[in-house]
Amino acid sequence: MESAKIIRELRESIGLTRKEFSEHIGIPVRTLEDWEAGRRTPPEYIPKLIAYQLKYEELLQNVSGHGR
Numbered sequence: 001m002e003s004a005k006i007i008r009e010l011r012e013s014i015g016l017t018r019k020e021f022s023e024h025i026g027i028p029v030r031t032l033e034d035w036e037a038g039r040r041t042p043p044e045y046i047p048k049l050i051a052y053q054l055k056y057e058e059l060l061q062n063v064s065g066h067g068r
Contacts, residue, residue, distance in 0.1 A: 003035065003041055003042050003044070003046070004035055004036050004037070004040075004041075004048050006047040006051075007035050007036060007046075007047055007050065008031070010037045010047070010050055010051055010054060011036075013054070014054060016034050018033055018036070025053060030035045051059070063066055
């Protein structure tokens with residue numbers, strides 16, 4: 001699967017706009033737009049790193065949610 005599609009699907013999976021997602025992961029919104037549009041290709045590790053970050057955040061939410 002190409003990087004643009006992976007990044008877009010990751011963003012959509014957590015229901016954020018491009019602006020919100022770019023702020024969340026710390027990447028300029030223009031860069032994110034270029035990646036999703038296929039105008040630029042991110043380094044190969046970026047989609048994996050974003051997926052890892054989102055999974056880590058999900059796990060933290062699950063752990064803190066069970067402690068209540």
